[in-house]
Amino acid sequence: MAPWLQVLFTLVFAGLAGALIWRLTSIDKALWQNRPILAKRLEIYDRIAPDMNRIYCFRRLVGYWKEISPPDMIATKRRLDREVNIYRHLLSEDFYQRHFEFMQLCFHTFTGQGEDAKIRAVVTHDLGDRRVHAGYDWDEAWEPMFAPDELPTDYQIDEAYMQAMNALRRSIGLRDID
Template sequence: MTRFISDLELTDMQDSTSMFLQILNAFGAVATPIVVVIIGWIVSRNLKRLENQQWRNQELIKVRLGYYQELAPSLNDLFCYFTFVGNWKQLSPVDVVSLKRQLDRTLYSAAPLFNSKVIEAYDTFTELCFQTFNRWGDDAKLRTGFYHRREHFPGQWMPEWDRYFDRKIDDSVTAVELEAVRAAYTAILAALVGDMDLTRSRTDYASAAVAANADVWRRTPMEDVRGEP
């Protein structure tokens, strides 16, 4: 049986629909500013967080740069000493061990500020240059020969310095050893530069020609005079 909607019921329905639309409009008018405020707050918070992150990164890079300026000269001194370039003749074994201690103290105390690759590269470099964990009370030994060092040291070579080396006076330093030190030195500098994010790190920070300083060309004074191999 079909039921017809009376005019009164139709009017009531229209009034209800109109009221509902008015409520929606009123809610929209109130909600829109609230939504805009919320979105603005979220955007502002994210921008502030980004600014803080950028500021922290910039401050971290400044601190790392300061450590680099402190570490780089000593690292270069070690590289020069173990590859017989630059100022190697001016450094005594005692000086070199002291350099390592200074570097260890500086870098390991600042380790939380650097990427783990920096510490790994430093450990590799120093392990190639020094023999550590010797007898109690003994200093680290230098993984290099001392024939040329004793001959060319500008001051007085002290006999007790011979014990600072891991080999005898007649033992040679090979081109392979020198190239390994050069590669490790390049790796530690590249890691430090990469951590500062200032520029792309280079593939080489030292000439491969250091391998030519191996003891394969060493002569005794008498052989030098005679020109014998």
């Protein structure tokens, strides 16, 4: 091979190697810059997801519903509303809308000035009686905390919960699981 061709080949190879190193360095830098953002988003997920699941379990009488009293449920709603509104601008509008839809199915809000939201559920269900099967002593004063009229179906609750959780996952930067 001619010496000038060897030099040309070496220069082209060195140029390509330099471009590849530069590109890999910029990708690495971008990953390190995004790491704190991802960590914050995962922290937000860890604050929101358990309360959404708590509401879902209580409403559907699945999982650990027997451990959650009606006052705990109202406190969970307040805590979740606060967290979602604090982080609204770091999360997607899709998540905010899906969360709102889920909460509207689970709670009857704006029930009167100074009144708490009412839980859209029944006290006695085919899956269990909250007065008897729960792991706490039932207080008759909790009955008015429920809004048993115009209840959404279990399917509607399931679908809204899954939509909200999927939107939350996408909102923090995790892709859908196939």
